[in-house]
Amino acid sequence: MVTVNGTPYRRTVETRLLLSDFLRQDLALTGTHVGCEHGVCGACTVLLDDEPVRSCLMLAVQADGHAVKTVEGLARNGELHPLQQAFHEAHGLQCGFCTPGILMTLVPFLRDHPGADEHAIREALSGNLCRCTGYQGIVDAVILAASRADSTPASRA
Numbered sequence: 001m002v003t004v005n006g007t008p009y010r011r012t013v014e015t016r017l018l019l020s021d022f023l024r025q026d027l028a029l030t031g032t033h034v035g036c037e038h039g040v041c042g043a044c045t046v047l048l049d050d051e052p053v054r055s056c057l058m059l060a061v062q063a064d065g066h067a068v069k070t071v072e073g074l075a076r077n078g079e080l081h082p083l084q085q086a087f088h089e090a091h092g093l094q095c096g097f098c099t100p101g102i103l104m105t106l107v108p109f110l111r112d113h114p115g116a117d118e119h120a121i122r123e124a125l126s127g128n129l130c131r132c133t134g135y136q137g138i139v140d141a142v143i144l145a146a147s148r149a150d151s152t153p154a155s156r157a
Contacts, residue, residue, distance in 0.1 A: 002063045005073030020044045022060035031071035042128030045101035071100035083145045092141030094132035
């Protein structure tokens with residue numbers, strides 16, 4: 001059994017099924033994008049027990065007994081996660097393909113480094129490829145979200 005975005009699922013899957021394919025095909029959570037299928041681009045990043053992992057490099061059976069959070073699990077009751085809201089306000093996305101993986105990388109980063117400076121943010125982003133933005137809007141969005149961290153509940157991460 002795996003818990004995805006707070007919902008428990010019990011499925012029988014082939015041992016070779018990737019976690020990214022399980023999320024997208026079996027659970028219809030298509031916010032997890034598959035780009036390179038080699039773990040290089042970061043588009044498939046999800047949280048496994050609140051830590052970022054590349055779902056294209058992980059087998060679905062490896063998630064058994066764990067909690068997975070996808071980008072669909074960030075918003076609550078129709079309200080965007082503070083980082084999603086900051087991306088919206090600071091124009092931190094263009095085509096949006098890389099955005100879910102970047103968000104799922106940065107949510108735990110901000111949790112662990114609430115006062116991160118621009119250099120640290122750029123380093124945290126170094127494992128996620130974006131071909132549209134040049135990263136400045138993304139960095140600006142993370143800085144905006146971090147500046148609001150004192151007024152957001154810690155449980156949102």
